[in-house]
Amino acid sequence: MTTLGYAILGLLAQEALSGYDLTQRMKGRVGNFWSAGHSQIYPELSRLEAGGHVTHSVVAQQDRPDKKVYEITTRGLEALKEWVTEPPTPRAPRDELVLKAYCVWLADPEKSARLFREEELRHEDQLARYKKTRKWMEGEHGEEVVRPDSPWFAGYAALRRGIIYERGYAEWCRWVADSIEGKLDSPTKREKKKGKKKSA
């Protein structure tokens, strides 16, 4: 079983969905920590069905094409439950922006400062969106989101990870941009300031 397979099972454990629905979910909330296009999802659903983890039934619709609605099986649910408490398989982290920061000493300061300012904004924006969603969740489902045995906890926990991640990322971008713009005190500058306290 692949991780994508478990991701799909995780969604199907909450509700029966078509391949198309799953693709939409993967673009939304779940997509912030695991994403996949439909070209990955449809074949994976076939594999899951071949393995007896899901079943499907064709549902006819009037306004639009028919769809295949997938349900998780008992076997699928058991596999999912076991997988959840197993330690995650280590993945190599890959962050292109950190790589760029690693080479920033070679580049034009103005251009690189602009780059990190833009990224700071991007992550700040995402953080704001996440915070808004969190408020909505806490208001609308305040009781359930904090109970780890409720399916509402799922999205709430993922959201909290997103908030911490984006906050940290924006903070780091700000630090890099500030450093490039020379707005931060170096240890030497700090020493100098101690000598003459109020230098405009």
Add this chain to the structure above:
Amino acid sequence: MTTLGYAILGLLAQEALSGYDLTQRMKGRVGNFWSAGHSQIYPELSRLEAGGHVTHSVVAQQDRPDKKVYEITTRGLEALKEWVTEPPTPRAPRDELVLKAYCVWLADPEKSARLFREEELRHEDQLARYKKTRKWMEGEHGEEVVRPDSPWFAGYAALRRGIIYERGYAEWCRWVADSIEGKLDSPTKREKKKGKKKSA
């Protein structure tokens, strides 16, 4: 050009290295935000050389096999400089542990609490290692690490990203584990506490 190609150029911009050396670097500091095995690095070096971004010279050694030492060319350095200030190509984030948190409502509370405690420790450990390295860097190269035009800034910036990342990750794991163990106040519990302030 691939991102791995730029990662290699970024390392070669600091010093000439063999494929083997590059592989070691990718396991170490750089490996914390971009990693690759030697089976990826050797072919990539060939491509870089074919594209005129690097050149190599064979260096004979007495105690061990000969090696090919790669140097970045002017063309390679130019390509790298341009790449640094371009916005990063968006990559889909993939975090298996968040996915597991998303399914935690299905699982055995004791087992899942243990999982998130273990992960909390792992990230806390990594954080401690990073902090130690930061102190060493600040002590040994205090002047250079804060100057964005110095090659020392490279590793320092990456390190700071690592510190923020691990701190946030550990914090989140702790929150999840606490939630499962019921150690956190729910909104309801908070309300109740307001009523009878000093309840053991």
Add this chain to the structure above:
DNA sequence: ATCCTTTATGTAAGTATCGACATATGGTAC
């Protein structure tokens, strides 16, 4: 002598992922 480890460089097979191609239904806009 044989085995293990480090250094050193490569190839090959398999999987995961991405982007593009392909098709079909039915609605709306022009």
Add this chain to the structure above:
DNA sequence: GTACCATATGTCGATACTTACATAAAGGAT
């Protein structure tokens, strides 16, 4: 009527990445 959009399901080829296979020089351990 035709062009476009949302729904809906699939395949294919290219690339990125991992794991295993393969070789070789030199040193140390048993």
